[in-house]
Amino acid sequence: MSALLTKEQLENFALQGLSYADDHVSDPFSIKDVSERLGISYSYFYHNFAFHMGEPFWHYVKRHRLELAAGLLRHSGYNIGEIGEHCGYATTAAFSKAFKQHFKESPKDFRRILILPNEKRTLQITETITAAIGSEAFHGLFNYDRCEKIKLPDSILYYSFISRGQNPVAEMIARMNFYQGLFKKMQTLYDVPQSRIITGTLDAVPVTDYEKLSMFAGLLVPTTAIAAHIQLQHNHGYLMTKRISGGYYLKLPVPMDFATAGIPMYNFISMNCKEGIFKMSGNHFFISLDTSKYSEIYIPLLKKHY
Structure with missing residues (x-):
């Protein structure tokens, strides 16, 4: 074979x-x-x-x-x-x-561990790669008061691994434009305006070794869009699939690209979870890509924090 x-x-x-x-x-x-x-x-x-x-x-x-x-x-x-x-x-x-x-x-x-073994290393590597503007600019943007609680439907994610291995974040940045263009064409072709182009990782940041992170880009499609699912499965069998449970999410809009948003997003999640302001229902937080200078962060909420 x-x-x-x-x-x-x-x-x-x-x-x-x-x-x-x-x-x-x-x-x-x-x-x-x-x-x-x-x-x-x-x-x-x-x-x-x-x-x-x-x-x-x-x-x-x-x-x-x-x-x-x-x-x-x-x-x-x-x-x-x-x-x-x-x-x-x-x-x-x-x-x-x-x-x-x-x-x-x-x-x-x-x-009880305050700082995980991989935490400093992963964040330092990523910050070196993605540093574009001073951290002071993030202070007002990554604020719980700017978040909106919204309900997302049960969905299926059709995705490609855009990087994994030695330097996953750098590879992801280098290849994202291609995949974002690919999934935008699918949105139009299969008439799913309610879908979202998203990026994230399958892994647990910052538990997983940096060199083993698997970064993805994909199209998140509500399960109710039956016709689109039939077409996607028939025409794009090479894509991976992942079930994403519906429920309430925190949505945080930020006027920056996905790479710049990555480090402050993790710090925002970590700080608020430690302080008990909210807790997550799973590891599947993600960034929704709109334009090159605008992203939306989605964080799945534990039920009691709805």
Whole structure:
């Protein structure tokens, strides 16, 4: 099979596996489930994923689930048992044991850490790449009083990984114009003005190592847009998909591009979650792209903060 496929097609198989693991983070599944979904053999998928992603598939699944759990410990109001359940663990004991093996801290102790091991490094690297204007300009913009609580519908995200690996933020900035143009054409072609072009990461910032972050750009389409979903699935099967739960979000409009907004967005989320001003219902915050100089940040809210 490998002789008949291009390098890009082989990598896409691996990325589809990564996407499947993320979209089923709370569900039980096996490698066979993934390989059958992709229409390839268990062995072929197993070796192809390890070759392209640099780690065995099940190692990625476990790491990804525990890193997302760490993000929820950081920013959500869920208790430890609820976080374990959200991340695919049947019991609190099983989750706590796996978490401590991975992070060398219990979930309870991890929650008390003020600055995470990767936090300074990730933010410093990103700030070096994206620095464009002085931080004083952000003070008035990244303010809770400027936020609006809005309700978003259940949606499906059709996305491409625009960067992952050694320098994901720099790669994302370099490639974003192409993908933004691509998804704008899809909005017009499939007549989905209610959709949003968004960017973000599948990973838990700043828990995941910077070099392992997976950045995406995609089209977020309400599940009710049936005709558009049929066309997107038929014509763009190479795109990854992710279910995004509806509910209340904080929307924060900012007059800047997505890259400039990234660092103050994270600091805004972190500070407000630490102070209990709001708590998140998941790790799926994202930036909606409108124009090159205007973005909207969406942060999923825990129900009691509606």
